Amino acid sequence: MNGEVTSNQARSSAFVVSEKKRKIQKFKQKTGEGALLLIASFVAIVVLFIFLFVARDAIPFFQIRGFGEFFGSSNWYPADDPPEFGALAIIYGSVMVTAGSALLAVPMGVIASICLSDILPFSVRQYVKPVIEMLAAIPSVAFGFFALVVFAPLLQNHGGPILMWTWWIVAAPFLVIAVIVAAELLTSSITSESAKRNASIATGMVLGAISLGFLYFVGNQLQHITIMSGTNALNVSIILSFMALPTIVSVSEDALQAVGRELREGSYALGATRAETIVKTILPAASSGILAAVILGIMRALGETMVVWMASGNSSAIPDPFYNYLDSVRTLTATIAGDMGEADQVTGSARFHVLFAMGLLLLIVSFVSNLISERIVVRQRKILSGQ
Amino acid sequence: MNLGTRKLLDRSFTALGFGSIVIMGLALLVVLAPIASKGIGAIVxxxxxxxxxxxxxxxxxxxxxxxxxxxxxxxxxxxxxxxxxxxxxxxxxxxxxxxxxxxxxxxxxxxxxxxxxxxxxxxxxxxxxxxxxxxxxxxxxxxxxxxxxxxxxxxxxxxxxxxxxxxxxxxxxxxxxxxxxxxxxxxxxxxxxxxxxxxxxxWGFITDSSIDAHFFGGIWPEIQGTIFLAIGAMLFAFPLGVIAAIYFTEYARDGFLTSMLRSANSTLAGVPSIVFGLFGLAFFINTMHVSHSKSVLAGSLTLAIMVLPTIIRAAEEAILAVPKTYKEASLSLGSTKWNTIVTVILPAALPGILTGGVISLGRAAGETAPIIFTAAVSVGTAIGIGDVLSSPTPALSWNIYNLASEHEAAAEIRHVQYGMVLSLVTIVLLLNLSAIILRARISKKLKG
Incomplete structure (x- = not known):
């Protein structure tokens, strides 16, 4: 379309304007286009430079200290003499808070995006979207401040009851539904209608009693947990999940929208309920796009600095036991931000370059996962448009 | 499964969806409520x-x-x-x-x-x-x-x-x-x-300088620093981003080069913010020597790189949303391609481009990690406009961190911290809100 218009135009101007003028005009156009290309490729140059300059300052560290210590040891004593640069605990801390936030944000984000694209009417959606955008817009340091000043004392002083109430509010509805469904499934083989109803009520009551006991038991256990420090991996994971949510919701909503009406209508026509349509038809069709959304959301959590710096406790040791989210941790980003103040006086030392090594690690991880998510999106678009 | 159970499952699924939306709204409320209520306490x-x-x-x-x-x-x-x-x-x-x-x-x-x-x-x-x-x-x-x-x-x-x-x-x-x-x-x-x-x-809390490390006085130096940094970043990023978007939408042909450039753009969007800070330190300060040490200029350049992908994407979308008929009408009247872009497409896409610009402005104002090594100092007076090339500045985002975590009497000046957070959040959310309103207007206009 574009090409047609320009060539037509060029041809028509050839009749009116002299050959020389036309050449000048063409030259102008070519140089202008070249200049535009140059500016557009600025982004690529910047990406190249970021890799180049971060790597340039990261490589001296590996030359001085090798790879073994950085990835194999968890002794982080950069200021000691002799210094130790074991970053294993710090890498693990990053993985831990990222996994924790993903655990919270992924199910919630995917379900919220389903709700946005398939359940909510358009008029309500208009009001929900700005909420998501605002959540995405709040500066990370404000989240960090909230985590440090409001949430951490709350967790420290009332951690047990908070955990217990959360458990009850989240788990109780699920168990109620599970009990009803299980009772119905267990008694489905009985043929007589009245016997079936009685049996299902009886099983329901037995299962209900068992699950109530389970709820109470776990809740009681949680209530008696004392949280030694409010600045811990749990706090950070929760706040990071708030920050990752908007990314996950908006990207996976796009993926869900890209699944056409035909699939939905076909499923409804076969008699499926809305939930069945979504779970069995739409989610599988949009799965790769949702995966891309999840990757982007996780990267957001992994790359976040201020929240983890302020509220993770910054202790560079692997929690004991390793899944203990109530322990303080330290992440790559927080280490870079926190140690640079002391290290940039001594440019050229391993202490300065180790921070760039961490930056390079983050950069590579984000680059690779970005490429993967991009490929996934492109492939999904091809599949959906091809069929 | 019988119909009753299937209906129940369907309803509970819907409830689950509503529940997670409500949780998201609550998260926003829970974070903003204490900040707003205590932040106002810094002024009233x-x-x-x-x-x-x-x-x-x-x-x-x-x-x-x-x-x-x-x-x-x-x-x-x-x-x-x-x-x-x-x-x-x-x-x-x-x-x-x-x-x-x-x-x-x-x-x-x-x-x-x-x-x-x-x-x-x-x-x-x-x-x-x-x-x-x-x-x-x-x-x-x-x-x-x-x-x-x-x-x-x-x-x-x-x-x-x-x-x-x-x-x-x-x-x-x-x-x-x-x-x-x-x-x-x-x-x-x-x-x-x-x-x-x-x-x-x-009101002096907003317009006064601080006295004795924020024990008394206001936060004007921080607000001014934030404004300088954000606007500085936009000065570099906005023209670049819009031009790049014009290239991508009007000139780029499908091919290896274009797909690589697009890939670079999304890579840049995914780089962790702290890595931008490292890059700013290593490139702008230690290699290019744009300033002797930290400066507003170095910080603005770093922030500009960070917001560039957002601007490019928003501008691209805005340009693509301009109806094709506009362009064809202009070309058929004999105007050149560049002329068409400047006089027809850009004015029509301007509100959309501005929306992206305003959101990026908010993001540049709120970011902390990229300016830690490149522009921010914890204590300082407001700098003049002439000093932006060489001297660092206090900025809201950095000083919130600094006062809350490193100040020797952090618990004594909580009200100042809350006031700062509220100011920053207000600036950022107002920018976003205006972007949202702008966009709503555009979509109304396009619908006719």
Whole structure:
């Protein structure tokens, strides 16, 4: 379309304007286009430079200290003499808070995006979207401040009851539904209608009693947990999940929208309920796009600095036991931000370059996962448009 | 499964969806509510006579005559306390050593609590730090100091299995039998006469410079720094981003080069913000030497790179949303391609491009990690517009971190921190809100 218009135009101007003028005009156009290309490729140059300059300052560290210590040891004593640069605990801390936030944000984000694209009417959606955008817009340091000043004392002083109430509010509805469904499934083989109803009520009551006991038991256990420090991996994971949510919701909503009406209508026509349509038809069709959304959301959590710096406790040791989210941790980003103040006086030392090594690690991880998510999106678009 | 159960599952699925949307809204509310309610407390609060005194002598604001009258009446009320202290001083002199040492420690705490309330006591040398030259400027803080005066906090270590719990011991009981015992009830009953609280709206919090590391005064240097950095970033990023978007939408042909450039764009969007900071330090400061050390220029350049992908994407979308007929009409009238872009497409896409620009402006204002190594300092005065090329600046985002985590008396100046967070959040959300409204208008216009 574009090409047609320009060539037509060029041809028509050839009749009116002299050959020389036309050449000048063409030259102008070519140089202008070249200049535009140059500016557009600025982004690529910047990406190249970021890799180049971060790597340039990261490589001296590996030359001085090798790879073994950085990835194999968890002794982080950069200021000691002799210094130790074991970053294993710090890498693990990053993985831990990222996994924790993903655990919270992924199910919630995917379900919220389903709700946005398939359940909510358009008029309500208009009001929900700005909420998501605002959540995405709040500066990370404000989240960090909230985590440090409001949430951490709350967790420290009332951690047990908070955990217990959360458990009850989240788990109780699920168990109620599970009990009803299980009772119905267990008694489905009985043929007589009245016997079936009685049996299902009886099983329901037995299962209900068992699950109530389970709820109470776990809740009681949680209530008696004392949280030694409010600045811990749990706090950070929760706040990071708030920050990752908007990314996950908006990207996976796009993926869900890209699944056409035909699939939905076909499923409804076969008699499926809305939930069945979504779970069995739409989610599988949009799965790769949702995966891309999840990757982007996780990267957001992994790359976040201020929240983890302020509220993770910054202790560079692997929690004991390793899944203990109530322990303080330290992440790559927080280490870079926190140690640079002391290290940039001594440019050229391993202490300065180790921070760039961490930056390079983050950069590579984000680059690779970005490429993967991009490929996934492109492939999904091809599949959906091809069929 | 029978129909009833399937319906139930369907309903609970819907409920789950609503639930997660509600949780998201609640998350926003839970984070914003304390920030908003306590942040406003930095501007609207019950200011004491000390606050008015401080404003008069440091900023030359207020009615000098009225303040000196109030000061005299507060002084009169306080004089009785000072007299009691003097009496107890004499009493302490005459005690034997054991009793003296019993009271001495607690008496020093009483005195320091009183200093916190009134400023320097009679007979004290003039303190060097500004924060000790005035008493409590805020009534809520004065009440906290009063509690400190009336009760001594002790820790309960009796149960080794749990964390020690604090408990209060009344000082009046401690000083039972001495002349000091009257002081506690007197201060408790007459605190408002000594401090003269009055509802104050202190707009200076936004427009004043800080005094003595944010103990008094406002946050103007930080706000100004944030504005400089964000606008500086946009000066570089906005033209670049729009031109790149024009290239991508109007000139780029599908091919290896274009797909690589697009890939670079999304890679740049995914780079962790702290890595931008590292890059800014390594490239702009250590390699290019745009400034001797940290500077607004280096910070703006770093932020510009960070927001570039957002601007490009928003501008691309805006340009693609312009109806094709506009372009075709212009071309058919014989105008050149570039002319068409400048006179037809860009004006039509302008609101959309501006939306992206405004959102990026908010993002640049709110980011902390990229400016830690490149532009931000913790304490500083507002810099002039001429200094942006060479000198660093305080900025809201960085100073929130600094005051909350590294300030030596972080708990004393919570109200300043809340005020800063509220200012930053307000700036960012207002920018976003205007973007949302702008966009709603565009979509209405496009619908016709």
């Amino acid at each position: 609060f019950q200011g004491t006579i000390e606050h008015r005194k401080m404003l008069l002598s440091e900023f030359g604001r207020g009615d000098a005559e009225k303040i000196s009258k109030e000061e005299a009446s507060a002084k009169e009320a306080r004089q009785k306390v000072f007299d009691m202290l003097a009496t107890f001083d004499q009493e302490l002199e005459q005690m034997d050593f054991d009793r003296q040492s019993k009271y001495r420690n607690s008496y020093e705490q009483v005195k320091s609590a009183l200093r916190g309330l009134y400023g320097p006591l009679p007979g004290d040398t003039e303190p060097a730090l500004m924060r000790f030259q005035y008493g409590q400027t805020r009534w809520d803080k004065a009440e906290e100091k009063l509690h400190e005066l009336l009760y001594e906090q002790k820790w309960d270590y009796s149960n080794p299995d749990v964390i020690a719990k604090p408990y209060d011991v009344s000082r009046a009981a401690e000083f039972e039998g001495t002349s000091l015992v009257k002081l506690f009830s007197y201060v408790e009953e007459n605190l408002d006469r000594m401090m003269l609280p009055e509802w104050t709206i202190y």
